[in-house]
Amino acid sequence: MLKRVDRVQIAVASSNAAEEVVEEVFGGELVRRDKTAPLAARRSTMQAGSSLIELLEPDGAGAVQDFVSKWGSGLFGAGFSVDDPDAAAHHLTKCGVNFDQSAAQLYLDVTATFGMRTVISQHHERAPVGAINWIYEVTNVVGDWKAASDRYARIFGLDAAKFSPIESKQFGYTGTLTLFDPPARLDRIEIAQIIDPNLAMGRFHQRRGDSLYMFFVETDDVGALENRLQARGSRFAAHTRDEAGLAELFIHPSAFLGVLIGVSRTEHAWTWSGDPARAKRAAKARALK
Numbered sequence: 475m476l477k478r479v480d481r482v483q484i485a486v487a488s489s490n491a492a493e494e495v496v497e498e499v500f501g502g503e504l505v506r507r508d509k510t511a512p513l514a515a516r517r518s519t520m521q522a523g524s525s526l527i528e529l530l531e532p533d534g535a536g537a538v539q540d541f542v543s544k545w546g547s548g549l550f551g552a553g554f555s556v557d558d559p560d561a562a563a564h565h566l567t568k569c570g571v572n573f574d575q576s577a578a579q580l581y582l583d584v585t586a587t588f589g590m591r592t593v594i595s596q597h598h599e600r601a602p603v604g605a606i607n608w609i610y611e612v613t614n615v616v617g618d619w620k621a622a623s624d625r626y627a628r629i630f631g632l633d634a635a636k637f638s639p640i641e642s643k644q645f646g647y648t649g650t651l652t653l654f655d656p657p658a659r660l661d662r663i664e665i666a667q668i669i670d671p672n673l674a675m676g677r678f679h680q681r682r683g684d685s686l687y688m689f690f691v692e693t694d695d696v697g698a699l700e701n702r703l704q705a706r707g708s709r710f711a712a713h714t715r716d717e718a719g720l721a722e723l724f725i726h727p728s729a730f731l732g733v734l735i736g737v738s739r740t741e742h743a744w745t746w747s748g749d750p751a752r753a754k755r756a757a758k759a760r761a762l763k
Contacts, residue, residue, distance in 0.1 A: 475562055475631030476654050477597045479609050479661045481519075481526035481553035482689050484731050485541045489518040489531040492547070492731055496520045496527055498706055499699075499730055500691075501604025512574040512581045513538050523691065524600040525609040526553070529731075537591070547732035549686045551591035552612040552663070554630075559596050569629045586629065588622045589684035590614040590663070605699050607740065610660040611651075611690035615679045619649035619667035626652050626663060638748035646670030651747055660692070660743050688734040696720040696739045703729065714742075718760035 486492040489507075496502035500522035510517050510528075514536025518529040530550055532539035541550055556562045563580055566573055572583040580594040590612070602608065616622045627634040636656050641648040647666040654661045666687065668676040678687055693699055697720045703710045708729035714722035721742045725735040741756035 475556055475565060476554045476594075477557060477661075478555045478654070478659070479525070479552070479612060479663075479689075480555035480595055480597070481528055481593070482549060482609060482612065482733075483528040483530055483551035483553065483591070483593065484547065484733055485515075485530050485532075485538050485545075485550040486547045486731055487531065487542055489516060489529045492529040492531075493518050493520060495731055496522060496529070499702060499708070499725070500527075500606050501702075502527060503603050509533060510576065510579075512576050521600060522604050523602045523606040523608040523693075525606075525691075528553070545682075545732075548727070549689065549733045551593055552614075552686060552689075553593045553595060555595050555597035557597050559594065562594055565631060566629060571629050586625075588614055588616045588625070588665075589682075590686050605695075605702060606691045606693045606737075609689055609691050610743070611662055611664050611736075613664040613666055613687040613689065614684070615647070615666045615668065615675060615687045616649075616684045617667065617679075619665045622665045623650050623652065626665070640664065640666075640746060641669075643670075646673035646676050653747065656747075657749060657752075660747060662747075664690075688736060690736040690738060690743070692738055692740055692743065694740050696723055696737055699723070699737055716757050718757045721757065 502520040502522040505519045505521050507518050514534045515530040515538040516533045520527045530538045571586045574581040582592040584591050636653050638651040640651050646669055648669050649665040649667050652663045668679050670676055709726035711724045721739045723737050727734050742753050745753040
């Protein structure tokens with residue numbers, strides 16, 4: 475059922491200031507400003523690459539106001555696209571998932587998705603803009619990755635045989651990547667269960683419980699994005715280099731509206747997504763250019 479990681483939603487105190495951050499870091503472009511009644515929020519929708527970033531400013535009492543009051547600015551929700559929203563609504567109802575429907579979007583009850591606020595929208599192909607290609611991953615940190623994996627396969631109509639196991643001793647978690655359409659695309663929910671509570675992800679889960687933790691974007695030129703961050707004086711960590719140069723970095727939450735963001739070079743994420751040979755071929759081809 476799920477086709478793409480279509481967007482992310484970021485709760486902010488001021489959407490005008492947040493728009494500037496998205497423009498400066500990702501070269502994002504404003505698509506529209508409106509309101510979303512189910513979240514009681516004013517919304518600025520910006521496009522970065524072919525994906526959307528919804529900046530949500532509280533517009534009265536509601537989920538966004540509660541989030542900002544408790545946590546400040548940060549990653550509020552994940553958005554996925556489908557070919558047929560009506561069919562998706564029918565499937566979710568059959569699965570016992572409650573949702574609100576507004577302006578052709580489905581806002582799922584957060585109790586169905588292990589703390590991952592979710593919005594489902596009609597799929598649209600978009601020509602990329604700015605400094606990235608697209609958002610391909612959201613990370614849902616949970617207490618039981620197997621339970622989350624089983625539920626997501628069921629309610630989102632995903633094929634669990636396509637999922638790819640993942641474990642990181644460096645970051646202290648284990649779990650699975652719920653790949654929607656491999657090997658064509660990287661789009662997925664990363665479901666992460668803590669194995670080391672003393673590391674950053676573990677501490678985050680202790681504070682917030684099951685929730686969204688971060689998202690990942692892909693770009694053809696990680697170095698160019700590094701330059702944009704340096705020009706802003708933004709905090710980031712260059713994480714991985716190979717024969718073709720900078721392959722991966724992490725943008726610190728202080729540099730992007732309270733959100734941790736991973737950035738990987740085109741094809742590099744296949745290194746940990748079930749096809750490392752593909753990533754090596756891509757790096758070699760890039761190095762020879």
